[in-house]
Structures are given as C-alpha cells and as structure tokens.
Amino acid sequence: MQKIKIIRQDQYELAATFFPAEHSKRLPVLVCPATGITQKFYHRFCEWLNQQGYAVMVFDFSGIGASLYGPLKQSKASIVQWGQLDIPAAIDQLLQLTHAKQVILVGHSAGGQLIGITPNHDKVAKVVAIAGSTGHIKGLKGRTKLLAPVMFKGIFPLARITLGYGPTQAIGMGENLPKDVARDWAQFCSQPGYVINAIGKTVALDQDYHQEIRIPVTAIWASDDEIATEANVQDLLRLYPNAPTEAIELKPKELGHKAIGHMMMFKQSHQNIWPMIESQLHI
Secondary structure: OEEEEEEOOOOOEEEEEEEOOOOOOOOOEEEEOOOOOOHHHHHHHHHHHHHOOOOEEEEOOOOOHHHOOOOHHHOOOOHHHHHHHHHHHHHHHHHHHHOOOOEEEEEEHHHHOOHHHOOOHHHEEEEEEEOOOOOOHHHOOHHHHHHHHHHHHHHHHHHHHHOOEEOOHHHOOOOOEEHHHHHHHHHHHHOOOHHHHHEOOOEOHHHOOHHHOOOOEEEEEEOOOOOOOHHHHHHHHOOOOOOOEEEEEEOHHHHOOOOOOOOHHHOHHHHHHHHHHHHOOOO
16 A cells, blocks of 8 residues: 555656556556545555555545645635546556556546546556446435435535635534535536536537547446435436446345445445445446
8 A cells, every 4th residue: 555646647646556466458547536435445455455466546626635735615625627637647647657558537426427528548448336326316215315406506506705715524424625616516417417517517518528438437336325326326327428338236034134325335334335345346
C-alpha cells in the first residue's frame, strides 16, 4: 500500500492510495468514491482486490478528506470538476504506475456516474457502477425520499449562505461538502439524468461524451437501496445509448444480509458480495 499524490491538469493535488500488483495480467482498477466518502472506506475492498491480482488505486475527490486544503468553506471543488479533472488525472496516474493502456473504473454512487463528462474516457475499458444511479428525487424511496427535498431545497441553500458548505455530516451522509458540490448534487438529482443537467451550463456542449461511450457499463444495485432504486438505475443507464449496459440487482436476504442499501457493498461484513463485483471486472 503506497500513499501517493495525483496532480490534476490545474496542479491541484489529490491524495490517493496505490496497491501495486507485480506482473499482473489483469487491467488495473480505479476505485472512485461516493459523494462525501473518503478513500479509507474502500481500503479493505481494495486490499482484497489486490490479493486477487489487481493493481488498485483509490483517492479522495477534491474538497474531501485528505484532498481538502484549508477551510472547507473556501474549497472551490464541484462534482463537475470531479468528472472533468479529478477522475481524468486519476486514470492517467494509474496508467503511469502500471504501464497499462486502460483501466477498469469501479465507481461508488457519484464515482460511477461521471464517465460521460470525463475527457479521457477512452482510457477506461469498463465501468462498474456500485449503487450507480441518477439519484433522481422522484425515484427515491423510504426515509431518503422524505429527507432529500429538505436537504436539497432547504438545508443546502441556507447553509451555503450561513456556513459556506453543505453540512451532511450531521445527518450521517459522509463528510461535509464544499458548497458547489452540495449545489451540484441538489441540482443534478432534482431532474432526471444527473450530470446531463449541467450540459450547456457548467459543462460545455463539446464536453458531453455520453454519446461516445461504447464500453460496457454495469450497475450493481441492492433492492433495499433508497437512492439507487430500479427507476434511478435505469435512468443512469439510458444516458449511454451506444454502450452495452447491464443492471444487476442484489437482494439482501438471498445473500444472508439484513440490509445492503447504498453503502454496505464495500464493508467487510458484506465481503461475500466482493466476488460478484470482481466477476464484473473481466473484459
């Protein structure tokens, strides 16, 4: 396990962890976190993948965890930046470290939803989107369906003015968020299609690559996930009309779990799911 720095195109540094694999014939795996979740959450999964023969890298998105410098309210990070700057730099860094020509992207939630605005998407051989969906507010279920409108329309706009950041930690939704990450999250989930809502606004028309994506995109979701519901998973996959797409539903009871939800696939307590994820990494 090696702590490394990823240098973005604009010289911003991202904190990352690299798990090397000597003489591996497998494509390296880039693990992209969910919104507000630090890389440490994925370390056990990365270690396990590494033991299966994969070179693996995971990182903190800008404004999150060890990739936050200075006060949170001063961070200029956004979800659009994550797709246009963070992920591309991480792809290039992993290819440099492994001398491979392509990577496999394992993205958790938002980490698997941004390939359509990633300029070097041609360096990705496959996307495996864990709990990958658009998170469209009308497709949510349960407690999250009630909480999301309050957070997106009330808490985030008010906190942007009063605190200068999105206070997600207090409601158990990961690290507090840079204000523009919170803004993007609210805007993207308020309409179908997630990041396509930024096209022509904060993303230029010629930086929309959804139509160009022709690699396999597989979403793995749990039936008890209140965010990545069946409707929202399909809403994500429709964004790639020229790609072979697949949705794989996991049912907790069938796998011996009381719950899987949006977060638990990467927990050590649920490592019987990991071989199912690994089986999707084969090209």
